[in-house]
Amino acid sequence: MIINAITEKDCHAFLERGSIGRLGCSLDNQPYVVPVYFAYESDYIYVLSTLGQKIEWMRTNPKVCLQVDEIAGQSEWMSVIVDGVYEELPEPQYTAERAHARTLLQKQYRWWINALAERQAKGGEALIEPLFFRIHIKSISGLRAIEGAQASLKNV
Template sequence: MPVIITEMNRSECLGLLSSQRLGRLACCLDGQPYVVPVTFASDGNYLYGFSLTGKKIEWMRTNPRVCLQVDEFAGHGEWRSVIVDGKFEELPDRMGWKHARDHAWSLLSQHANWWEPGGLKPADENPTPHVFYRIIIENLTGRKSVTEPD
């Protein structure tokens, strides 16, 4: 059976983002890329996440330009993949950010273990403060494959 690859429209891209919880977040500092798995929740304009402070957060604070990749494999040559280009925005625990933080928490907490992997560090590391953040979706692209009958 032949496989056809097509572009996904914005609605299809947003649909995949809303159905998935795990993505690969890329950030960059001084020309060095860094990619890490993250859990997220989507509301159409933003992707919300949670993390302890560390390399990812420090790099995004310095350079807020990020990219997130999400995919889904259905088997038999069928898959979908979306790439989000966006901008990191921290949701600090202070006045003016309460609504955004509460919204992030409400979306993320709808799923069991929503704080993993961002809320976990290796056992030998000291705990660090947690951070709620969002990625402002600036551009979406997606592709999908479809198996056509012979």
């Protein structure tokens, strides 16, 4: 197996076709990672959420990351990591950005289901306030593994 870094341009193309990533945030030296649906455009990752631990943590510490991968097999995969800054998109200041996020996210069938259903499972029928946020991308890196010369156990 051969692992190569992929170009920034390829990282962007990869994020454009991706839809599920693992969002990492941290507070008081404690990391927290959750899967989320996302949409990507130029310098931003957009996510629909509800209020909970990740939002409370990101409000306190806005330094976050998102890892996205495509795994075709043990020796054939791509992985991209984005580092960035959490930006909440509340009404009414960000009405236009929220509408834009909705437009991007709704390319995914039933794009709202995981964010809202998870909260509903915890909170019952109480009114659930949807919350949009975006990650302003500060840096990006990517790796691709392809079948090739075998790495041997002797090298490990």
